[in-house]
Amino acid sequence: MAEPILTVKNLSKSYGEQQVLHDINFSLQKGEVMTMLGPSGIGKSTLLRCLNGLEDFQTGELVFEGQTVKADNANWQQLRQKIGMVFQSYDLFPNMTVLQNITLAPVKVQKKSKAEAEQAARQLLKRVQLSDYANSYPRELSGGQKQRIAIARALAMHPDLMLFDEVTASLDPEMVRSVLDLIKELSEQDNMTMIIVTHEMNFARQIADQVLFLDQGTILEQTAGKDFFTNPQTQRAKDFLASMDF
Amino acid sequence: MEHSGISVLFQGRNFVRLLGGLWTSVWIAALALVFGLLLGALIGLLRTSKSKLLRAIFRIYLEFFRIVPTVVLLFLFYYILPRQVGINWPGSVMATIAFALWVSAEFSDIVRGALISVPKVQQESGLALGLSKWQLFIYVLLPQAFQLELPATINLATRVIKTTSLLMMISVMDLINVGQQIIEANNQSHPTAVFWIYGLIFLLYFIVDYPLSLWSKKVARRNQN
Numbered sequence: 117m118a119e120p121i122l123t124v125k126n127l128s129k130s131y132g133e134q135q136v137l138h139d140i141n142f143s144l145q146k147g148e149v150m151t152m153l154g155p156s157g158i159g160k161s162t163l164l165r166c167l168n169g170l171e172d173f174q175t176g177e178l179v180f181e182g183q184t185v186k187a188d189n190a191n192w193q194q195l196r197q198k199i200g201m202v203f204q205s206y207d208l209f210p211n212m213t214v215l216q217n218i219t220l221a222p223v224k225v226q227k228k229s230k231a232e233a234e235q236a237a238r239q240l241l242k243r244v245q246l247s248d249y250a251n252s253y254p255r256e257l258s259g260g261q262k263q264r265i266a267i268a269r270a271l272a273m274h275p276d277l278m279l280f281d282e283v284t285a286s287l288d289p290e291m292v293r294s295v296l297d298l299i300k301e302l303s304e305q306d307n308m309t310m311i312i313v314t315h316e317m318n319f320a321r322q323i324a325d326q327v328l329f330l331d332q333g334t335i336l337e338q339t340a341g342k343d344f345f346t347n348p349q350t351q352r353a354k355d356f357l358a359s360m361d362f
Numbered sequence: 363m364e365h366s367g368i369s370v371l372f373q374g375r376n377f378v379r380l381l382g383g384l385w386t387s388v389w390i391a392a393l394a395l396v397f398g399l400l401l402g403a404l405i406g407l408l409r410t411s412k413s414k415l416l417r418a419i420f421r422i423y424l425e426f427f428r429i430v431p432t433v434v435l436l437f438l439f440y441y442i443l444p445r446q447v448g449i450n451w452p453g454s455v456m457a458t459i460a461f462a463l464w465v466s467a468e469f470s471d472i473v474r475g476a477l478i479s480v481p482k483v484q485q486e487s488g489l490a491l492g493l494s495k496w497q498l499f500i501y502v503l504l505p506q507a508f509q510l511e512l513p514a515t516i517n518l519a520t521r522v523i524k525t526t527s528l529l530m531m532i533s534v535m536d537l538i539n540v541g542q543q544i545i546e547a548n549n550q551s552h553p554t555a556v557f558w559i560y561g562l563i564f565l566l567y568f569i570v571d572y573p574l575s576l577w578s579k580k581v582a583r584r585n586q587n
C-alpha cells in the first residue's frame with residue numbers, strides 16, 4: 117500500500133485539567149474519505165482542529181505528506197495551505213464579496229496575480245453553481261449557498277486534504293442536499309481526500325471509505341468500508357446508530 | 363450704547379484672524395487624529411495579544427492618558443518634557459504629539475473592543491486558509507472592526523476638536539486664544555464684544571463638530587440593523 121497522506125500517532129489533548137482526546141491513532145490514504153462519527157461533545161471538532169493547528173495538542177504527532185508535525189514545531193501557516201477546512205457556522209468574510217472571499221488567500225498567501233486568482237475563482241463558482249453571485253455579499257446568500265462558497269474558497273488553495281466539521285448542521289433541510297452533493301462530487305470526480313464530521317448518517321454511509329467512531333475522546337471503532345453501519349461492534353456504537361434515525 | 367459689540371467681529375482683520383485660529387485648531391486635531399489612529403490601531407492589536415506583559419503595559423498606557431487631565435498633559439509636553447529632554451519645538455507641534463498619544467490610547471481601547479467582538483470563527487476560517495496573523499488582522503479583522511468602531515471613533519474626533527480649546531494654555535494661537543486677544547484689545551471700547559466673540563466661537567465649533575456628530579449617529583443606526 118502507498119504511503120498514507122496523513123497519519124495520526126498517539127495524539128492526546130487536554131483543555132487545562134480536562135483531557136478531551138486520548139491516544140488517537142489512525143491513517144488515511146490519498147483519495148480516501150473518512151467519516152468521523154460520535155455523540156455530541158466527545159471531541160470530534162477538537163480532533164479536526166488539531167489536524168490543522170487551530171488547537172494545540174500535548175503529546176503525539178502527525179505525519180502529513182511525509183512531513184512529521186508536532187504541535188510545537190509545526191509551520192502551520194504552510195500546512196494549512198494544503199489542508200482546507202469548512203466549519204459549521206457560515207464563516208465567509210462579511211466585508212468582502214463572494215469573489216473577494218475566494219481570491220483573498222490565493223492572492224495574499226500564494227501570491228497569485230489577481231487576474232489569475234479571479235479566473236480560477238469564477239471556475240469554482242461555476243462548479244458550485246453560483247456564478248451569478250460573484251459580486252454579491254455573503255448577507256445576500258442563503259445558508260446553503262454560503263456553505264458552497266465556503267467550500268469553493270477552501271478549494272481555491274488547491275488543498276490535498278479537506279476537513280468538514282458538520283457543514284450542514286445549521287442549514288435548513290432543503291439546503292442540505294446541495295452541499296452534500298457537492299462534497300460527494302469532490303470525492304467522485306476529484307478524488308479529494310476528506311475527513312468529514314457529520315450527523316447525516318445516510319450521507320456518511322454513502323461516502324465513507326473508512327469510519328471512525330469516537331466516544332469520550334477515544335476511538336471506539338475504526339472500520340474500513342461501510343461495515344460500521346451494518347455491523348457495529350460495540351454497544352455504544354449500536355446505541356448511537358439506533359439514536360440516529362435514518 | 364454708542365458701539366455695539368458685534369462690530370468688533372468685523373473690525374480690521376478680526377474675522378479672518380478668528381478663522382485662522384479655527385484653522386489652527388482643526389489642523390492640530392486632524393494631524394493628531396491621523397497619527398493617533400494609526401498608532402492606536404497597532405496598540406489595540408497588541409492589547410489582544412497573548413502576552414500578559416504586553417497587555418499590561420498598554421493597559422497602563424491607556425489608564426495613564428485617561429487619568430491625567432488633558433491640561434496637565436499639555437503642560438507636561440510644553441513646559442516639562444522639553445526642558446528635561448532638551449527639545450525646543452513650537453507649542454503647536456508639542457500639542458499635536460500630546461493629542462496624538464492621547465488619541466492613540468483612547469483608540470486602542472476602541473480597536474480592542476471591536477476586535478474581540480469579531481466572531482472567533484472569522485479568525486479561524488482566515489487562519490485555516492493559510493493567512494498569517496498579520497494578513498488576518500489587515501484584511502479580515504480590521505475592516506470588520508472598523509465598521510463596528512466607526513461611531514466611537516467619530517465621537518473621539520469631536521472630543522479632540524473640542525479639547526483643542528485648551529491649546530491657549532500653552533500659547534498656541536488657536537480659536538479661543540485669538541478670540542481672547544480680540545476681546546482684551548476691545549474691552550474698553552466695546553465691553554459687550556465678549557458675547558459676540560464667544561457666540562461666534564460657539565458657532566464655529568458647532569459647525570465643525572455637529573456634522574461629525576450626525577454622521578456618528580447615522581453609522582451607529584446602520585450598524586444596529
Ligand SMILES: Nc1ncnc2c1ncn2[C@@H]1O[C@H](COP(=O)(O)OP(=O)(O)OP(=O)(O)O)[C@@H](O)[C@H]1O
Pocket residue numbers: 131136155156157158159160161162163
Ligand atoms: N475551548 C475549550 N475549552 C475548554 N473545553 C473545551 C473547549 N472546546 C471544547 N471543549 C470541550 O471539549 C470536549 C469536546 O468538544 P468538541 O467540540 O470537540 O466535541 P464535538 O464532538 O465536536 O461535539 P459536537 O458534536 O457537539 O460538535 C467537550 O467536552 C467540550 O466541552
Ligand SMILES: [Mg+2]
Pocket residue numbers: 160161162281282
Ligand atoms: Mg463539533
